[in-house]
Amino acid sequence: MKKHIAVVGAGYAGLTAAYHLSNFGYQVTVYESARILGGRARRAVINQQVLDNGQHILSGAYHSLLKLYDAVDSNPPHLHKLTLDWWMWNRFRLTIKPNFGPLSPLVGICRAKGITFPEKLKFLSFLMGLQFGKKPKSGLTVAAWVSTQPAKIIRYFWEPLCVAALNTPIFKADAQVFYHVLRDGLIKAPLKEALILPSVDLTALLPDRMANTIAEQNGRILTSRRVKAIYESAKKFVVDDAQGRSEFDGIVLAIAPYQMKYIDIQLENNQSLDEYRSYLNQLTYESITTVYLQYPSDCRLPIAMVGIHGCTENALGQWAFDRGQITNQAGLIAVVVSTGDTVDQLPDEVLQAKVQSEITQYFFPKQHPLWIKTVREKRATISCDVHKVQSTSNVVSLTNSFYVAGDYLHPLYPATLESACQSGEQAAQLMHKYLLT
Numbered sequence: 137m138k139k140h141i142a143v144v145g146a147g148y149a150g151l152t153a154a155y156h157l158s159n160f161g162y163q164v165t166v167y168e169s170a171r172i173l174g175g176r177a178r179r180a181v182i183n184q185q186v187l188d189n190g191q192h193i194l195s196g197a198y199h200s201l202l203k204l205y206d207a208v209d210s211n212p213p214h215l216h217k218l219t220l221d222w223w224m225w226n227r228f229r230l231t232i233k234p235n236f237g238p239l240s241p242l243v244g245i246c247r248a249k250g251i252t253f254p255e256k257l258k259f260l261s262f263l264m265g266l267q268f269g270k271k272p273k274s275g276l277t278v279a280a281w282v283s284t285q286p287a288k289i290i291r292y293f294w295e296p297l298c299v300a301a302l303n304t305p306i307f308k309a310d311a312q313v314f315y316h317v318l319r320d321g322l323i324k325a326p327l328k329e330a331l332i333l334p335s336v337d338l339t340a341l342l343p344d345r346m347a348n349t350i351a352e353q354n355g356r357i358l359t360s361r362r363v364k365a366i367y368e369s370a371k372k373f374v375v376d377d378a379q380g381r382s383e384f385d386g387i388v389l390a391i392a393p394y395q396m397k398y399i400d401i402q403l404e405n406n407q408s409l410d411e412y413r414s415y416l417n418q419l420t421y422e423s424i425t426t427v428y429l430q431y432p433s434d435c436r437l438p439i440a441m442v443g444i445h446g447c448t449e450n451a452l453g454q455w456a457f458d459r460g461q462i463t464n465q466a467g468l469i470a471v472v473v474s475t476g477d478t479v480d481q482l483p484d485e486v487l488q489a490k491v492q493s494e495i496t497q498y499f500f501p502k503q504h505p506l507w508i509k510t511v512r513e514k515r516a517t518i519s520c521d522v523h524k525v526q527s528t529s530n531v532v533s534l535t536n537s538f539y540v541a542g543d544y545l546h547p548l549y550p551a552t553l554e555s556a557c558q559s560g561e562q563a564a565q566l567m568h569k570y571l572l573t
C-alpha cells in the first residue's frame with residue numbers, strides 16, 4: 137500500500153513538496169484553507185482583470201523554481217527574461233547586455249548614465265570585491281556595508297536593490313543575506329535573465345500546473361479546508377479539519393510563519409516543536425503594497441519595469457511595471473511600494489492619490505487613470521533584519537516524517553518564491569529518505 141502524506145498549505149513551498157512526493161510515488165493530500173492556490177503568490181481578480189496579490193519579480197538565480205517550471209508539464213506559460221536595465225527614471229540608468237562576454241558588467245558601468253567617472257570607479261571596485269568573494273562581516277547592516285559608496289549609487293542602486301531583493305530597508309537589512317543574493321543573482325546568474333517577469337498570473341504560473349499533475353497521479357487537492365489540529369496517534373498523524381479527521385504516514389506543514397499559532401500541534405516529544413516556536417517568536421514582518429492604475433490603453437512606460445524610487449523628495453512608489461508589456465493588459469500600471477510604516481498607515485485614498493500623482497508627473501502628464509485599486513499584504517515576507525537569528529536549515533523536522541517547510545526558513549537567502557520552492561523540494565526529499573529506511 138502506498139504511504140499517505142498530508143501537505144498543509146498550497147503556497148509555492150507546499151505544492152512543490154506535494155508535487156515531488158507525488159512523483160516519488162506517495163499518495164498525497166493537500167489541504168489549503170483558501171479557495172485559490174498559491175498562498176502569498178496568487179491570482180487576484182480586480183475590476184474583472186486577472187492580476188496578482190502583488191507584482192512579483194523572479195530571476196535567473198531561481199534554479200529550483202525554474203527547474204520546476206520546465207518540468208511540471210510540456211506547456212509552460214511564457215516568461216519575459218530580461219537583461220539588467222536598472223532605470224531610475226530621470227536619475228540613473230545602468231544597462232548590462234551580455235554582448236561583451238565577461239566584460240559586459242564593466243562596459244555597462246562605464247556607460248551608466250547619471251553618475252560621474254569617479255563614482256563609476258567606486259561602484260566598479262565594490263562590484264569587483266564581490267566578484268572575488270569579499271563577504272561582509274556578520275552583524276553588519278547593508279547600509280553600513282555600502283557606506284563608502286557614493287551617495288547617488290546608494291540612493292539609486294543599493295537602496296532599491298536591497299528593498300527589491302530582501303524586502304527590508306538598508307538601515308536594518310542583513311548584509312550577509314544581501315551578499316548571497318548579489319553573488320547568486322548579480323554575479324553568477326546568466327546576464328540574459330537578470331530579471332524574469334511572468335506573463336500569466338502567479339497561480340497559473342506553477343501552483344495550478346503542479347496541482348494538475350498531482351491530481352493526475354491520484355493525489356487530492358482540497359481547497360477551502362483549514363486544518364485546525366495535527367496530532368500523533370498510534371504511529372500515525374491525525375489531521376483534523378472542519379470536515380473530519382484523517383490519518384497519514386507523514387506531514388509537510390507549509391504555512392506562513394504567522395499562521396502557525398492557529399494550528400494546534402500535539403506531539404509525543406515536544407522538544408523540536410518548542411525550539412521551532414521560539415524561533416518563530418523572534419520573526420518580524422515587512423509589508424508590500426501594490427497599487428494598480430488603469431490608464432487608457434495607449435499609455436506605455438518606456439520599458440516593462442522602471443524605478444521611481446527616490447526620484448522626487450518623499451516619493452512613495454518604488455517600481456512601476458507596465459502590464460501591457462508583460463501580460464497584454466494595455467495601459468495597466470502596477471506600482472510596488474515595499475516595506476514601510478508610513479505606507480501601512482496611509483488610507484487607500486491618500487496612498488492612491490500620491491502614487492497617481494507620481495505616475496502622472498513622470499510618465500503620463502495629460503492622462504487620468506480610469507480606475508485605481510490597492511492590494512496590501514501586511515506580512516508579505518519576514519524581515520531580513522540583521523538582528524534576526526538565521527535559520528540553520530531550510531526544513532525543520534518536528535519529529536520523524538513531520539517536516540515544516542516555507543520561504544522563511546532559508547539559512548542564506550531572503551524569503552522568496554525560490555526559497556519556498558527549495559524548502560518544499562527538500563522537505564519531500566527528507567520525507568522520501570526517511571520513509572525508504
Ligand SMILES: Cc1cc2nc3c(=O)[nH]c(=O)nc-3n(C[C@H](O)[C@H](O)[C@H](O)COP(=O)(O)OP(=O)(O)OC[C@H]3O[C@@H](n4cnc5c(N)ncnc54)[C@H](O)[C@@H]3O)c2cc1C
Pocket residue numbers: 144145146147148149150167168169170173174175176177189190191192193194361362363364390391392395398399424425426513515516517541542543544551552553554556
Ligand atoms: C505582495 C508580495 C510581493 C512579493 N514579491 C516577491 C517577488 O517579487 N519575488 C519573490 O521571489 N517573492 C516575492 N514575495 C514573496 C513570496 O510570495 C513568498 O516568499 C512565497 O509566496 C511564500 O510561499 P510559501 O509557500 O512559503 O508560503 P505561503 O505562500 O504563505 O503559503 C502558505 C499557504 O498555507 C495556507 N494555510 C495557512 N494556514 C492553513 C491551515 N491551517 N490549513 C490549510 N492551509 C493553510 C495559506 O492559505 C497559504 O496558501 C512577495 C510576497 C508578497 C505578498
